[in-house]
Each structure stands twice: as structure tokens, then as C-alpha cells.
Amino acid sequence: MSKPAIGFCGLGAMGFGMATHLVKQGYEVTGFDVWQPSLDKFKAAGGIPSTSLFESAKDKTFYIVMVATAQQAQTAIFGDGTGKDEGILKGLPQGVTLLLCSTVPSEYAKSVEKELKDVGRDDVFFIDAPVSGGAIRAADGTLSIMAGASSAAIDKGKWLLDELSAPTKLFVVAGGVGAGSNMKMVHQVLAAIQILSVSEAFGFAAKLGLEGTEVREKVIKSEAWSWMFENRSVRTLTEDYFPGASAVTIIVKDTGIITSMARLLNFPSYLVSAAEQVYFAAVDKGYGANDDAGIVRLWTSEPVNSVKSTLSPEEKETKLDFVVSLLTGIHLVAAVESIAFAKHVGLPLPQLYELAVEAAGGSTQFKGFGTKLISILENGTGEEEVRDHLGRLKAAVNEAQTLKCPLYLGGAALNLLVSANASLEGLLKLYTVR
Amino acid sequence: MSKPAIGFCGLGAMGFGMATHLVKQGYEVTGFDVWQPSLDKFKAAGGIPSTSLFESAKDKTFYIVMVATAQQAQTAIFGDGTGKDEGILKGLPQGVTLLLCSTVPSEYAKSVEKELKDVGRDDVFFIDAPVSGGAIRAADGTLSIMAGASSAAIDKGKWLLDELSAPTKLFVVAGGVGAGSNMKMVHQVLAAIQILSVSEAFGFAAKLGLEGTEVREKVIKSEAWSWMFENRSVRTLTEDYFPGASAVTIIVKDTGIITSMARLLNFPSYLVSAAEQVYFAAVDKGYGANDDAGIVRLWTSEPVNSVKSTLSPEEKETKLDFVVSLLTGIHLVAAVESIAFAKHVGLPLPQLYELAVEAAGGSTQFKGFGTKLISILENGTGEEEVRDHLGRLKAAVNEAQTLKCPLYLGGAALNLLVSANASLEGLLKLYTVR
Incomplete structure (x- = not known):
């Protein structure tokens, strides 16, 4: 298949490494962050910077969220409720594969799965996929990843998880969403x-x-x-x-x-x-x-x-x-x-x-x-x-x-x-x- | 019986209260401390100050040690080994009743009992008698006391323990020396x-x-x-x-x-x-x-x-x-x-x-x-x-x-x-x- 465009939210120490690694692997990556210097750096590294969650998500069939906290993830995915920032979900196309790589409580990861269903978006292939290994391995694409999801979602997202992790360090954890967290x-x-x-x-x-x-x-x-x-x-x-x-x-x-x-x-x-x-x-x-x-x-x-x-x-x-x-x-x-x-x-x-x-x-x-x-x-x-x-x-x-x-x-x-x-x-x- | 003279070592917050309480009860109390202001205060309160452990102990048939630590107690009782300070034991007469009221490890209290025997002074009626209650109750003679000793020693020292403690707060703990501690x-x-x-x-x-x-x-x-x-x-x-x-x-x-x-x-x-x-x-x-x-x-x-x-x-x-x-x-x-x-x-x-x-x-x-x-x-x-x-x-x-x-x-x-x-x-x- 031709390399799909990827959306990315959260260009911190870990996220920046992951996103630019994907850029180096030849993907078109649109990266969102609230911190302009990170966007500038991302552009210099060959990424496409975006100041809108909605725009970063539009037409992307793969999207990665790598923010610091569950609260930030909630706003990024579902918007902040004020209508000022709509969040990525409105932009994401049907059948998108969504990776949440932040370290969050498993209860939170499960709540995302439920809320996606509640808002009529059970078309989303959602993967709870926290990582470990630090910024250097993030940038090398050799992270350890602990992924929990439906087998359908894992099937869809495996190639992307493989891109981000070392050969023997992708751990698909039995138990579905929440098990990774x-x-x-x-x-x-x-x-x-x-x-x-x-x-x-x-x-x-x-x-x-x-x-x-x-x-x-x-x-x-x-x-x-x-x-x-x-x-x-x-x-x-x-x-x-x-x-x-x-x-x-x-x-x-x-x-x-x-x-x-x-x-x-x-x-x-x-x-x-x-x-x-x-x-x-x-x-x-x-x-x-x-x-x-x-x-x-x-x-x-x-x-x-x-x-x-x-x-x-x-x-x-x-x-x-x-x-x-x-x-x-x-x-x-x-x-x-x-x-x-x-x-x-x-x-x-x-x-x-x-x-x-x-x-x-x-x-x-x-x-x-x-x-x-x-x-x-x-x-x-x-x-x-x-x-x-x-x-x-x-x-x-x-x-x-x-x-x-x-x-x-x-x-x-x-x-x-x-x-x-x-x-x-x-x-x-x-x-x-x- | 006429009120016996009592020796006392350690005129800190607790010891000063205990010693002056005994003075108020009409006992002749000779008090030792290394801190001259405490000795002056003790004299003003009617006590007999002493700058020599040996002298404070001489001819006293009852002696109370109320120093801060086991180490201090060891030096007070047995001397510091240099011959410079001989400790009270050399001054204490045969058949003396010795109360150790400091909070010390029970192992230490037991070691005192053993050392007294080892140096040929098993004539000493030794009582392991830590106290509780604070400086005010010390000065009132209403402390709680936890006393461990041979029954012979308890018999000898009970009147003095009674003087220092409240009516229902003298606890003779079964088990001999060490049990009080x-x-x-x-x-x-x-x-x-x-x-x-x-x-x-x-x-x-x-x-x-x-x-x-x-x-x-x-x-x-x-x-x-x-x-x-x-x-x-x-x-x-x-x-x-x-x-x-x-x-x-x-x-x-x-x-x-x-x-x-x-x-x-x-x-x-x-x-x-x-x-x-x-x-x-x-x-x-x-x-x-x-x-x-x-x-x-x-x-x-x-x-x-x-x-x-x-x-x-x-x-x-x-x-x-x-x-x-x-x-x-x-x-x-x-x-x-x-x-x-x-x-x-x-x-x-x-x-x-x-x-x-x-x-x-x-x-x-x-x-x-x-x-x-x-x-x-x-x-x-x-x-x-x-x-x-x-x-x-x-x-x-x-x-x-x-x-x-x-x-x-x-x-x-x-x-x-x-x-x-x-x-x-x-x-x-x-x-x-x-």
C-alpha cells in the first residue's frame, strides 16, 4: 500500500521523536501542538505543522495522540466542550485507526472506548498503546509498546505500532482496551x-x-x-x-x-x-x-x-x-x-x-x-x-x-x-x- | 523511718522536676549535673548541688539516674574508663537502691544488671524504671512509671517510686530488669x-x-x-x-x-x-x-x-x-x-x-x-x-x-x-x- 498520511497530537519530548521518526520513514505527518516553537521545529524536521486539532485530523486514516495527561487527551479527542476547540474526532474520517500512546489510567482508556460508542463513532479502531523507552528510542522507532485493543483494531494498527517499536518490543496485551495501560x-x-x-x-x-x-x-x-x-x-x-x-x-x-x-x-x-x-x-x-x-x-x-x-x-x-x-x-x-x-x-x-x-x-x-x-x-x-x-x-x-x-x-x-x-x-x- | 538522703544525676527538664519534687517532700537530695546553671537553680530550689558523680553518690542508700541516653547513663554509673570521672558506683554504699529512670533500650538496662554483677556489686538493688508524663508531672510527683526489677529491689525502692508517681500510675512490670524499658x-x-x-x-x-x-x-x-x-x-x-x-x-x-x-x-x-x-x-x-x-x-x-x-x-x-x-x-x-x-x-x-x-x-x-x-x-x-x-x-x-x-x-x-x-x-x- 502507499504510505498513508498520519495525524499526530502532542510534540513533546516523546511525541516529537515519534512523529519525526515517522517523517523520516517517509510518511506525511501532520502534527498539532499548542507550543509554537515545537511546531516550528517539527516543520524544520519535515513535518506539517498544524494549529488546529480538527485540521490535523481531517482525512487522516491513522492518528496518534501523545499528550501528557488523560485530561489533555480528552480535550484533544473530544474537544473542550466550549465549541472553541472541536477536537480531532470531528475531523477523523470513518474507519480511522486511533492510537492513544499517553500514559493514562486504564479506566480512562476504557472511557474513551465507551464515549466513542456513545457519540456514535464505534467505527473508530481505537488502540490503547502506552509506550516506554525514553526520547532517544522514540526518535529511533525502537520503543517498547504495550497495546490493548480489539483484534480488529490491532490488525489495522499493527504496522504503525511496528514502525514505532523495536522488533521484539511490541507487546499486544490480552484484554482489550485498558490492558495496555x-x-x-x-x-x-x-x-x-x-x-x-x-x-x-x-x-x-x-x-x-x-x-x-x-x-x-x-x-x-x-x-x-x-x-x-x-x-x-x-x-x-x-x-x-x-x-x-x-x-x-x-x-x-x-x-x-x-x-x-x-x-x-x-x-x-x-x-x-x-x-x-x-x-x-x-x-x-x-x-x-x-x-x-x-x-x-x-x-x-x-x-x-x-x-x-x-x-x-x-x-x-x-x-x-x-x-x-x-x-x-x-x-x-x-x-x-x-x-x-x-x-x-x-x-x-x-x-x-x-x-x-x-x-x-x-x-x-x-x-x-x-x-x-x-x-x-x-x-x-x-x-x-x-x-x-x-x-x-x-x-x-x-x-x-x-x-x-x-x-x-x-x-x-x-x-x-x-x-x-x-x-x-x-x-x-x-x-x-x- | 527517717527520710533518707537521695543522690540524683541529671537535672534536665524531667530530672530537675523529679529532684526538686523530692526536695519539697523533705528529702535531702544531692544533685549532679554537668551544666552549672542547672546546679545553681537546683541549689536555689533547696537541693545540694554536686560537681562530682562520686561525691553525689557517697553514702546515699538511694540514687536516681535520669540522664538523656544509655551512653550517658553508662558513664554516670560506671565512669568513663579514663579514671578522670569515676562514676557513682564507687561512691554508692553496699545495699544501695539504684533507679535508672532514663528511656533506654531494655538490652541496655539488662547490661547494667549484668555489669553490676560482673564488677562484684550484686549488692545493688537495681530498678529499671523509665517514666512518662512530661516535666509538669515530674515536678508534681505524678509521673507514670514502668518499673522492672527483682522483687527484692522493688520492695526496697517502692516508696521512692511512689513518691515520684501518681497513685495509680506506678506500673510494676513482670519480667525483671528490662521489662520496664x-x-x-x-x-x-x-x-x-x-x-x-x-x-x-x-x-x-x-x-x-x-x-x-x-x-x-x-x-x-x-x-x-x-x-x-x-x-x-x-x-x-x-x-x-x-x-x-x-x-x-x-x-x-x-x-x-x-x-x-x-x-x-x-x-x-x-x-x-x-x-x-x-x-x-x-x-x-x-x-x-x-x-x-x-x-x-x-x-x-x-x-x-x-x-x-x-x-x-x-x-x-x-x-x-x-x-x-x-x-x-x-x-x-x-x-x-x-x-x-x-x-x-x-x-x-x-x-x-x-x-x-x-x-x-x-x-x-x-x-x-x-x-x-x-x-x-x-x-x-x-x-x-x-x-x-x-x-x-x-x-x-x-x-x-x-x-x-x-x-x-x-x-x-x-x-x-x-x-x-x-x-x-x-x-x-x-x-x-x-
Whole structure:
């Protein structure tokens, strides 16, 4: 077939990359944004800029919405109700394929499907298709995508999802519209916890008198590795927070989706909730628009890379070990929280594993324990003691106490490990409502 | 008998009150302190000041140690090991009765008993006797006292414990030395949580646009009442933090005793741990020497009583209700955490109830649910659903999320209630190691 024209709404960091990638692949892409500089940049990159949602949608048989929030998506799709801005739906032709790639509550994605029907537009092939991978992979067309929709809609949109994702990273999630967003949500459980764990670890390390570069080197070679740590620590060490690459407000939004849904569905999101309070404190400090790696400033007003260590090699090893133990313990419990939530909302667990292990939520702990946790939940086998994790996390929390260093996640993870008596099954049971 | 001379070490806020109360009762009290102004004040109040531990102890058949920490107690009793300061033990005559009234880990109290034996001084009648009630009750001789010792030591020291405590507030805790400190520790679980809950509630209220005086009025008449709230909120409303009456460092010390012991004994101290991290953040902000009511400044830099409400009466009622719901939920889980810890360390639960319900740890929730919780633990009966607590706490946490207001305790308490499916028995099970 000849390459169809594509409409696109939302030329932010992610959307701009996705839209220009499609331009490079030879598609005619009409892009809408409210921010004129983005439209100018998009034009310079070969796109067709548009200042009207309606015009951006007219006669497009494929349309992608990649705005920041559910509220923005609602206005973009259905208009703002004032008649001033009509939204794209009025412009979209019959039989259009519509991708919503924003991270939104699954309830919202389902409400779009319902509202389309209610307004007589069940001709629209709607795909709930949140993405993960960051701006670079967006621009490369190598995102991870979690897509939920009717099989008819998936059939229609698959080629476009393929264009945007890496070969093995398009995950069609069973369950229809909402399933993609649910999968993204449980993936973000890992992200929400592990983003804060970077700052908590560097804050602790600074109070231990460790040099930032040594901490980074040690952690990324250890069982405390996470994608977030490796990614964010580059910015921690250079104080590249202004604005950096991923604003605190973004993870605050995702965290809010998780904890709201957890409240709605009666799931105890212990660590994400603990993280959320600290994110609010960071926003209150005025860090909202800064990179999330900058949350370390809640622990230390001095740059992390200004610490000059005076420790002996043995002391240094002991203290680096505390940091590794802290992250290892947090990441293990994060794996449990994410997988237990996936189970709670009825998602296919092996697919979550496959997806997250190589995405932004990935960690050595998730990789090592994910299949065991899934096996316990699915087959009742795979029980394992993690007594070493417990003992080491205890030692780290103990040390932090002598330094009066807050470990919001470390403290919470430790109590869960204690209560579970260092058993994987015990941890999962803490997430199983009585 | 004629009134014996008493030795006293530690003329701080509590110790000064206790020692001068004994002076007023007609005892000859020799008081030691390292702070000369306290000695001067003590002399003016009719006491005998002493700048030597040894001298303060010489020929005293009764001696009271009321210093701030276990470390200070160790130096006071056994000397600092340098020979420069010999400590009281060398001065104390055979058969002396020694009261340690400081809040210390029970392990420390036990170590004193052992060390006395090891150095050949098992003639000392040693009583582990921490107190509660604040400086005013110390000076009135109406403290609550939790005493653990051999029955021989209790026989010897009971008259002195009676002098210091209110008629019904001397609690001799079965179990010997260490039992008094353990009882104090589980009482402080309530204190540690409920002190922070005052600031969390006022911080939330300020963000809700509520006036501080209205919040106070509402809360103390509601099921959200706690002794701490009624006591601390007076200082919150007047910003009486400098130094106020109870420094952050004091509750930090007590919290540390709780969480250290919880780690040692594998007890999951969920809420106290969450509180501890916030206390560390407060110390980091420089609030350590200020009154603990001033921790509200982590939420709002404006004085709480500067909020001028523009809410309609209905809005105000709804929002006041959120604050009441927050505190009610936290205090319920605090009651569970305290009673479960008491069970874990083997303390007599009815005695804890009797003690705490009228002490600084008291709350309407503890009073209402304490006996039911004890009945579940002791008889397996008394199960009750607290679904209303769950629903209301959810609504409060939900509202806080829209305001991006951190609820460290509220968020943690909610997850426990969710996991327990709003059952008292379920809550207790979360504190029972698998």
C-alpha cells in the first residue's frame, strides 16, 4: 500500500521523536501542538505543522495522540466542550485507526472506548498503546509498546505500532482496551520506586562520605543494578537537572495513576506510596520541573560529585556495600510489588516479565527473582528464602540510622522483608488482600 | 523511718522536676549535673548541688539516674574508663537502691544488671524504671512509671517510686530488669507515631485551606483525639518551638530505640519506621533542638495560624473531616503497632492498655480498640471490621494526592488497612512474622 498520511497530537519530548521518526520513514505527518516553537521545529524536521486539532485530523486514516495527561487527551479527542476547540474526532474520517500512546489510567482508556460508542463513532479502531523507552528510542522507532485493543483494531494498527517499536518490543496485551495501560501501570511501579531509589542511594552515599563516581561504578557492576540507576546517575553526577531529561512531574503523574488505581482496586502499594510522599515533598521544594535525578537534593544540598572521600580502602568497601545492599533490597521488593499488582489486575505475568526486564523498569533483582515470583503465583512453586537480602538491608538501615539519614524506601522495604520472614512467598502474601 | 538522703544525676527538664519534687517532700537530695546553671537553680530550689558523680553518690542508700541516653547513663554509673570521672558506683554504699529512670533500650538496662554483677556489686538493688508524663508531672510527683526489677529491689525502692508517681500510675512490670524499658518502648510506639501525626495533620489542614484553631477545636472533640494532639497543638498554633517543651532529638532517640529493637527482634515497625525517616529529615533541616510540634514546617513555611479560610461552611466541614479521618486511621494502626510489639516482646497487654490509655500515648482509637485487639491476641475473639476507617482514610489520602501533600503516615496506614481488608485481625497479622 502507499504510505498513508498520519495525524499526530502532542510534540513533546516523546511525541516529537515519534512523529519525526515517522517523517523520516517517509510518511506525511501532520502534527498539532499548542507550543509554537515545537511546531516550528517539527516543520524544520519535515513535518506539517498544524494549529488546529480538527485540521490535523481531517482525512487522516491513522492518528496518534501523545499528550501528557488523560485530561489533555480528552480535550484533544473530544474537544473542550466550549465549541472553541472541536477536537480531532470531528475531523477523523470513518474507519480511522486511533492510537492513544499517553500514559493514562486504564479506566480512562476504557472511557474513551465507551464515549466513542456513545457519540456514535464505534467505527473508530481505537488502540490503547502506552509506550516506554525514553526520547532517544522514540526518535529511533525502537520503543517498547504495550497495546490493548480489539483484534480488529490491532490488525489495522499493527504496522504503525511496528514502525514505532523495536522488533521484539511490541507487546499486544490480552484484554482489550485498558490492558495496555494496565501493563504500563505495573511497569511504572518499578519505575516509580527505582527512580527514587537512585536519589535515596546517592543521598545515603553522600552521608557515608562516598564519592559519587565510585558509587556509580560499584552499583552498575553489582546486583544493585537497575536501568534507572545507570540512566539517572549520569545526570546525578553532573547535576544535569535543569531541565534534564525527565521531569519530576512526569513520575508524579505516573505514581498518581498507580496509587489511585491501587486505592480503587484495594491493592496495597507500599513502596510506591512511600515514594509518592517524597515526590510530593520534592515538588513542594520547587523541583517539579527539574530532572527526577535532582531529588537527591532532598538529602544533600552539596553536589553529589563534590564529596571527596577520606576513607580507607576497607572502609570504602564496607560503605559501598551498604549502598548496594540498600538498592538490592528495595529492588527486590519493587519486583514483588509490580508482579503482585499485575496479578491483582489480571495481567499476563510472563509478558510483564519479558517486557520489563529489558525496559526502563529493569533491574538485576527483577531479572533474577521475577520468574520465581511468577512461578509461586502461578504454580505455587518456587519458594525461596532471601535471608541475605534481609540481613544486608538491615545493616544498611542500621548504618543510616546512626547517620540520621532518611531511607524512605529502604525502611519500608525492610519492614516488609521482616514481616515476610525473608521469604518470597511471604512477601507476595503481604500484597495479597486478606 | 527517717527520710533518707537521695543522690540524683541529671537535672534536665524531667530530672530537675523529679529532684526538686523530692526536695519539697523533705528529702535531702544531692544533685549532679554537668551544666552549672542547672546546679545553681537546683541549689536555689533547696537541693545540694554536686560537681562530682562520686561525691553525689557517697553514702546515699538511694540514687536516681535520669540522664538523656544509655551512653550517658553508662558513664554516670560506671565512669568513663579514663579514671578522670569515676562514676557513682564507687561512691554508692553496699545495699544501695539504684533507679535508672532514663528511656533506654531494655538490652541496655539488662547490661547494667549484668555489669553490676560482673564488677562484684550484686549488692545493688537495681530498678529499671523509665517514666512518662512530661516535666509538669515530674515536678508534681505524678509521673507514670514502668518499673522492672527483682522483687527484692522493688520492695526496697517502692516508696521512692511512689513518691515520684501518681497513685495509680506506678506500673510494676513482670519480667525483671528490662521489662520496664520494654514497656516504655512499646508506649513510645504510640508517642513516636502520634507526635508526627500532629504535624502531618496540620500540614494537610494548611494545604486544605483550614484555619489552625478550627482544626484543633474539631480534632480534640472527635474520634481523632490524642493526648499528643491536644498537647502539641497548643504550641503549633503559637509557633512555640524555640525551644518549646520537647525537642525533636528526644523523640528521635526514642524512635531509634524502637526501630533498633524491632530490627534486632524481627518486628516490622511499619509506622514508626515511616515516622523515623521524617524525623531525620526534620533534624537535617535544623529542627533538632526545636519543639517537635515545629515539624509541621516540613509541610508549610507559613505559620499554621496564619491561614485565613475562605471556605463555605459545607466545604469547611468536608475538609475538617478529611483531617479527622487521617488522624483516626493513623491512630488506629498505631494502636495495632504498639500492642503487636508488646505481644512480640512478651509484655502483659492489659497492663500496657491501662498504662497508655491515660498517658502521653493515649488516643480515642487506642482506648476504643485496644481491648478488642488484646482480646484477639489473647483469646482469638473480638474480630471487628473497621471498614469505615478504611473508606475515610482513603478519601483523605485521595484528597491529599490532588493537593500533592505528603502523608507519610497516612499513606502507610492506608496500605496496611487495605492489605488487612479493614479487619483488626488482619492488621494484627501484618505484624505477625510469617
